[in-house]
Amino acid sequence: MTTSGVTLRLLDRADKEILKLPRTVKGAFFDFQHKFRTNPNTTGLKLQRLKGDHRLWSARVNDEYRALLLRLADDDWLIVSVKHRKDVYNRLSYGVNQVTGGIEYVDLEVVEDSVLGRLPGGTAPAPATPEPLPSAAPEPLPPVSRPEPLFTAWSDRQLSGLGVAEPLLPVIRTLTTEDQLLGLVEYAPQLTGEVLIALFDGASYDDVLDQVTRPVAATEPVDPDDFAAAARRPATVVTTTDEDLRGALESGDFGRWKSFLHPTQARLVERRYNGPARVGGGPGTGKTVVALHRVRHLVRQLPPGHDKPVLLTTYNKNLAADLRSRLLELGGEELLGRVDVSHVDQLALRVVREAEPGNGKQAIDDGQAVREWRALLDELGEETWDPEFLHEEWTQVILGQAVGSRTDYFRARRAGRGKSIGRGERADIWQLAERFTQRIDRLGRQTWDQVAERAARLEMGREQRIRTIARQREEAGGLDNIHPQDGSGGRLRYRYRHIVVDEAQDLRPAHWKMLRAMAPRTSDDLFLVGDTHQRIYKNQVTLGSLGVNIRGRSAKLTLSYRTTRQILRSALGVLGETTYDDLDGGTETLAGYRSVLNGGLPAGHAFPDWEAEREGVAALITEWDADPDTAVPHERIAVCVPTNQMATELGYTLKVHGIDSVEIRSDGPNGSTGVHIGTMFRFKGLEYQRMIIAGVTDGLVPREDVSRLRDREPSRYRHEMQRARSLLFVAATRARDSVDVFWHGRPSPFLDSSWVKTEHGGR
Numbered sequence: 108m109t110t111s112g113v114t115l116r117l118l119d120r121a122d123k124e125i126l127k128l129p130r131t132v133k134g135a136f137f138d139f140q141h142k143f144r145t146n147p148n149t150t151g152l153k154l155q156r157l158k159g160d161h162r163l164w165s166a167r168v169n170d171e172y173r174a175l176l177l178r179l180a181d182d183d184w185l186i187v188s189v190k191h192r193k194d195v196y197n198r199l200s201y202g203v204n205q206v207t208g209g210i211e212y213v214d215l216e217v218v219e220d221s222v223l224g225r226l227p228g229g230t231a232p233a234p235a236t237p238e239p240l241p242s243a244a245p246e247p248l249p250p251v252s253r254p255e256p257l258f259t260a261w262s263d264r265q266l267s268g269l270g271v272a273e274p275l276l277p278v279i280r281t282l283t284t285e286d287q288l289l290g291l292v293e294y295a296p297q298l299t300g301e302v303l304i305a306l307f308d309g310a311s312y313d314d315v316l317d318q319v320t321r322p323v324a325a326t327e328p329v330d331p332d333d334f335a336a337a338a339r340r341p342a343t344v345v346t347t348t349d350e351d352l353r354g355a356l357e358s359g360d361f362g363r364w365k366s367f368l369h370p371t372q373a374r375l376v377e378r379r380y381n382g383p384a385r386v387g388g389g390p391g392t393g394k395t396v397v398a399l400h401r402v403r404h405l406v407r408q409l410p411p412g413h414d415k416p417v418l419l420t421t422y423n424k425n426l427a428a429d430l431r432s433r434l435l436e437l438g439g440e441e442l443l444g445r446v447d448v449s450h451v452d453q454l455a456l457r458v459v460r461e462a463e464p465g466n467g468k469q470a471i472d473d474g475q476a477v478r479e480w481r482a483l484l485d486e487l488g489e490e491t492w493d494p495e496f497l498h499e500e501w502t503q504v505i506l507g508q509a510v511g512s513r514t515d516y517f518r519a520r521r522a523g524r525g526k527s528i529g530r531g532e533r534a535d536i537w538q539l540a541e542r543f544t545q546r547i548d549r550l551g552r553q554t555w556d557q558v559a560e561r562a563a564r565l566e567m568g569r570e571q572r573i574r575t576i577a578r579q580r581e582e583a584g585g586l587d588n589i590h591p592q593d594g595s596g597g598r599l600r601y602r603y604r605h606i607v608v609d610e611a612q613d614l615r616p617a618h619w620k621m622l623r624a625m626a627p628r629t630s631d632d633l634f635l636v637g638d639t640h641q642r643i644y645k646n647q648v649t650l651g652s653l654g655v656n657i658r659g660r661s662a663k664l665t666l667s668y669r670t671t672r673q674i675l676r677s678a679l680g681v682l683g684e685t686t687y688d689d690l691d692g693g694t695e696t697l698a699g700y701r702s703v704l705n706g707g708l709p710a711g712h713a714f715p716d717w718e719a720e721r722e723g724v725a726a727l728i729t730e731w732d733a734d735p736d737t738a739v740p741h742e743r744i745a746v747c748v749p750t751n752q753m754a755t756e757l758g759y760t761l762k763v764h765g766i767d768s769v770e771i772r773s774d775g776p777n778g779s780t781g782v783h784i785g786t787m788f789r790f791k792g793l794e795y796q797r798m799i800i801a802g803v804t805d806g807l808v809p810r811e812d813v814s815r816l817r818d819r820e821p822s823r824y825r826h827e828m829q830r831a832r833s834l835l836f837v838a839a840t841r842a843r844d845s846v847d848v849f850w851h852g853r854p855s856p857f858l859d860s861s862w863v864k865t866e867h868g869g870r
């Protein structure tokens with residue numbers, strides 16, 4: 108933000124340092140930057156150039172602290188650090204990174220202290236002081252084995268080619284332990300940290316170049332002396348407004364997503380797309396953050412108004428409520444006022460009710476629908492088919508392909524349905540499906556699939572009419588360039604100008620058809636984020652065939668901001684060797700998925716039976732509570748189990764041990780205090796400091812009935828197994844700091860040795 112023509116930016120690394128300062132200094136800093144913007148030459152600020160440097164200046168924050176600023180241009184300043192006035196000022200280094208074109212600042216003194224564990228609260232331990240040698244050594248000393256430096260396999264040129272900050276190369280050459288590396292990463296520029304951790308974790312040079320460096324490399328030649336241009340590149344991660352800065356200071360680390368986007372995230376947010384675009388990426392890589400910033404970016408481009416031309420949608424009510432509150436945090440009521448935040452089923456229901464005001468049918472979910480199928484089969488004494496199979500056949504083949512008659516059903520493609528069925532069987536199924544729809548209709552019910560199909564058809568019809576009218580106007584005299592959002596004269600309009608979709612992997616085909624028809628086919632129309640590795644419902648789609656053409660506009664985020672490296676590694680093991688789709692008929696991998704966060708190893712806990720396991724969970728939480736180093740508010744702990752019944756039982760056990768809990772329902776937690784408990788399905792999109800996954804027992808994860816499909820229906824078996832893996836993967840990647848997995852009897856076959864080897868707790 109500028110006041111009196113002065114631009115003042117804050118480098119994200121400087122913000123990290125500021126967060127660690129005492130509260131009063133943070134307050135003083137906030138006042139300082141405000142005064143600076145008004146007039147940097149106010150005497151109280153004591154703005155002066157550092158000796159021997161033409162670009163670096165210092166200014167007074169309070170009696171004790173000084174801000175260090177780079178002068179980018181006459182009235183353009185960048186705060187790179189806030190230091191105590193007694194600190195060392197002669198080992199500061201800054202420059203424009205030749206690979207990313209972003210401004211980097213390093214305090215070599217601080218980095219070296221961090222590497223050697225000399226900073227208060229630092230991560231690296233100081234090297235042990237050698238034992239004094241005995242004065243008269245009777246025996247010859249064994250040869251001292253020197254540890255091998257970590258990065259000898261790569262030359263300086265190679266490292267700087269990957270974007271590692273050159274001033275750090277000498278200290279990088281001294282690193283011999285992981286702790287020292289983590290000490291360096293804490294204070295090094297972002298890309299240096301990401302590159303070194305990826306190499307340390309075993310990635311090849313080419314993979315790091317491809318997955319870490321290239322996505323953030325400057326696309327044009329970099330002038331190392333043009334700091335003003337460098338400051339404008341996404342690689343220089345800065346905040347510029349008072350509000351951003353206040354948010355970052357007040358909400359600490361948890362608020363950083365609002366102010367500091369990763370360069371890869373920033374590019375995706377700001378890019379102009381010629382049509383639908385898609386962002387994938389592993390859990391915690393900031394897909395939702397990107398979706399929220401994208402919404403803000405799109406709203407900023409809108410002409411002024413009071414309408415809501417942007418739709419932000421997601422899979423369920425709980426997630427939509429979360430998106431709404433995060434959007435409010437990001438841009439306040441002003442932003443929320445231009446955005447319709449609705450979950451996709453609610454949106455479909457609105458469309459249907461608008462077209463059929465008399466339709467007061469109750470919408471039922473898949474579980475309720477399967478129960479209705481079962482009741483129907485029982486009434487008919489029909490034992491040939493199981494209700495789950497029939498429900499899936501009806502939703503995926505009959506409804507999914509809009510099959511309207513028995514004859515069409517005889518011809519329908521059943522790709523991915525496994526078991527092949529003949530003409531006679533199809534005739535049976537068709538008849539049962541008709542009875543089923545009559546039955547639920549009579550009961551005043553409709554499934555969400557039916558709602559989505561109906562809404563898709565209505566919206567497609569509406570779009571058809573809009574296009575016909577536009578064509579007629581064009582033919583009638585060239586009124587073809589009226590903006591479809593103009594809305595003048597009450598003419599039929601598209602519902603939205605832009606649509607942003609979170610958790611895209613779980614939407615049904617009909618949802619896509621509906622959404623496609625809701626916005627004009629033009630630039631920046633649809634923006635979707637999602638991860639098919641986290642698909643926990645059965646809605647596999649090929650977007651191209653549904654009119655959503657994302658070819659050439661697909662990108663991926665790879666840096667996890669949530670989970671530690673250790674948790675990430677074990678969680679990836681849960682996915683096994685299965686392949687995943689990219690929502691468009693191709694395959695998707697998690698190549699490059701990484702984290703620079705560090706923490707303890709995930710732990711496995713074995714018990715003889717479910718009762719003992721529940722006691723084990725209670726004992727672990729009690730143990731955390733007892734130690735101030737491990738205690739966290741109970742709302743930041745979640746326990747995830749395979750079934751509702753187990754959730755209830757676990758809640759009782761915790762209560763007996765004086766631990767309150769709240770159940771997570773489809774619309775969110777049903778209370779505000781206590782440990783959160785829910786089935787695996789409920790954890791999509793959520794985040795906790797500590798995660799306990801209980802009941803990870805063979806027969807429960809995956810369920811026994813899934814295993815039984817292995818020989819009977821191999822294709823359905825593969826799908827169900829993949830879904831079961833994804834459920835556990837989602838649960839394991841909700842954790843910020845720790846994951847503990849519990850089981851009784853035989854552990855789930857999805858747990859590899861990284862979980863099982865840490866096993867303890869059995870009796």
Ligand SMILES: Nc1ncnc2c1ncn2[C@@H]1O[C@H](COP(=O)(O)OP(=O)(O)OP(=O)(O)O)[C@@H](O)[C@H]1O
Pocket residue numbers: 361363364365367368369372388389390391392393394395396397638641667668669791792793794840
């Ligand atoms: N640029 C950023 N700076 C700081 N924190 C970030 C940034 N981007 C994301 N985060 C944090 O990382 C966590 C995960 O982000 P988010 O929920 O957007 O990820 P996601 O990819 O949607 O995850 P999932 O697929 O598991 O739902 C959140 O706590 C978020 O605040």
